[in-house]
Amino acid sequence: MKNITLLGATGSIGIQTLDVIRQHKDLFNLYALSFGRNVDKAVPIINEFNPKKIVVQDQETKKKLELYVRNQDILVGSEGMIEISIDTYTDVLVNAVMGSVGLQATLQAIQNKKQIAIANKETLVTAGHLVMEAARIHNVTLLPVDSEHSAIFQCLNGENQKEVNKIIITASGGSFRDKSREELQDVTVEDALNHPNWSMGSKITIDSATMMNKGLEVIEAHWLFDVPYDQIDVVLHKESVIHSMVEFNDNSVIAQLGTPDMRVPIQYALTYPARLPLSNSKKLDLVEIGKLHFSQMDYVRFPCLKMAYDAGREGGTLPTVLNAANEVAVDLFLQGKMSFVSIEKLIGQALEQHVTIPNPDLETILGVDRQTRLEVESYFNKDLVNKI
Ligand SMILES: NC(=O)C1=CN([C@@H]2O[C@H](COP(=O)(O)OP(=O)(O)OC[C@H]3O[C@@H](n4cnc5c(N)ncnc54)[C@H](OP(=O)(O)O)[C@@H]3O)[C@@H](O)[C@H]2O)C=CC1
Numbered sequence: 304m305k306n307i308t309l310l311g312a313t314g315s316i317g318i319q320t321l322d323v324i325r326q327h328k329d330l331f332n333l334y335a336l337s338f339g340r341n342v343d344k345a346v347p348i349i350n351e352f353n354p355k356k357i358v359v360q361d362q363e364t365k366k367k368l369e370l371y372v373r374n375q376d377i378l379v380g381s382e383g384m385i386e387i388s389i390d391t392y393t394d395v396l397v398n399a400v401m402g403s404v405g406l407q408a409t410l411q412a413i414q415n416k417k418q419i420a421i422a423n424k425e426t427l428v429t430a431g432h433l434v435m436e437a438a439r440i441h442n443v444t445l446l447p448v449d450s451e452h453s454a455i456f457q458c459l460n461g462e463n464q465k466e467v468n469k470i471i472i473t474a475s476g477g478s479f480r481d482k483s484r485e486e487l488q489d490v491t492v493e494d495a496l497n498h499p500n501w502s503m504g505s506k507i508t509i510d511s512a513t514m515m516n517k518g519l520e521v522i523e524a525h526w527l528f529d530v531p532y533d534q535i536d537v538v539l540h541k542e543s544v545i546h547s548m549v550e551f552n553d554n555s556v557i558a559q560l561g562t563p564d565m566r567v568p569i570q571y572a573l574t575y576p577a578r579l580p581l582s583n584s585k586k587l588d589l590v591e592i593g594k595l596h597f598s599q600m601d602y603v604r605f606p607c608l609k610m611a612y613d614a615g616r617e618g619g620t621l622p623t624v625l626n627a628a629n630e631v632a633v634d635l636f637l638q639g640k641m642s643f644v645s646i647e648k649l650i651g652q653a654l655e656q657h658v659t660i661p662n663p664d665l666e667t668i669l670g671v672d673r674q675t676r677l678e679v680e681s682y683f684n685k686d687l688v689n690k691i
């Protein structure tokens with residue numbers, strides 16, 4: 304029996320992780336969980352799974368939760384997340400929190416040799432070099448949950464890394480894939496949240512519409528698989544049936560396919576190297592689908608992807624700036640405070656202003672992250688973007 308600690312239990316990945324745990328009660332026990340502020344969603348989860356420890360985002364949420372929860376310790380904030388992640392009884396940490404807030408918990412869990420299933424790409428974008436260095440030193444394998452990275456991980460299984468020509472990450476194109484740049488001017492939050500293939504949390508759904516999701520995934524792939532940026536391609540594939548591919552030096556290409564169901568990569572990360580049946584998961588029927596489509600990525604249409612490649616190549620603190628600026632900008636858009644196209648403007652502005660610090664330590668990363676968030680808020684307040 305493995306004790307799982309789940310960061311982000313009330314989110315899209317969190318809920319699907321709980322479904323996997325529910326299906327394999329003989330293998331997994333939910334030992335501890337964290338969530339942000341959604342007490343209504345958390346209470347039934349706590350009643351069903353009875354975790355020993357719970358972490359919430361702030362004191363106010365703790366007070367609300369105390370009205371429903373009597374048997375568990377309720378911890379708060381980043382320190383609480385670290386505490387449950389390194390707890391002696393935690394065997395596996397699933398990082399399914401939104402944003403770079405789970406970075407320190409992940410780093411400390413690695414230092415404590417916990418098994419890590421990582422959905423949270425922002426952690427790897429903001430501090431990939433620190434996370435991978437810790438994983439190397441402590442001999443911990445990061446098991447990817449992100450569908451593309453799980454696919455690449457499976458394609459590389461048993462292969463020689465030196466024989467890899469390139470990684471090909473597929474992109475659905477997101478909710479505005481058929482719109483021109485001009486047509487993006489007056490799109491709404493509701494339009495942007497309408498992803499064609501996946502039902503996900505709101506931040507990643509907006510990232511998918513701006514193509515920043517693919518940019519974050521390129522950086523994530525660079526760190527997880529130790530592949531240079533020149534050997535990572537992105538191709539538009541609107542069906543999201545091929546989750547990603549690897550081309551080898553004999554021009555052979557291995558791909559991983561499946562219906563869009565995040566429980567598949569979540570479960571694989573938890574049961575690796577074994578595979579288990581997953582009930583209520585739709586089988587892939589290629590005959591029913593008939594055709595798969597592919598087209599070249601357009602970096603002018605999707606400037607966020609270009610910014611991510613550039614920031615990744617430059618390295619140092621630039622990916623931290625990219626990520627923090629994106630988190631703030633997406634949040635401002637989701638709150639209805641500014642237009643969709645303002646997201647890329649705010650990120651571009653933050654990247655332009657920043658003087659990269661090479662090889663940053665954790666303190667530097669956390670400082671740059673904080674500073675960038677303040678700066679982006681200030682550009683917004685100074686009217687540098689189109690407010691709605
Ligand atoms: N959803 C998907 O299919 C996929 C997601 N991912 C990645 O997985 C991660 C999670 O995504 P997703 O599940 O969609 O996100 P959601 O927004 O659905 O869920 C996020 C979770 O994190 C919690 N949370 C948010 N902010 C904070 C905070 N400041 N402190 C503590 N907890 C917080 C939320 O709590 P609450 O809601 O209670 O406030 C919720 O439990 C992201 O990094 C995403 O990029 C990767 C591939 C696919």
Ligand SMILES: CC(=O)[C@@H](O)[C@H](O)COP(=O)(O)O
Nearest residue numbers: 449450474475476477511516
């Ligand atoms: C399910 C998943 O892994 C998401 O990251 C998904 O890939 C988003 O789709 P696109 O970013 O390709 O639209």
Ligand SMILES: [Mn+2]
Nearest residue numbers: 449450451520
């Ligand atoms: Mn993905």
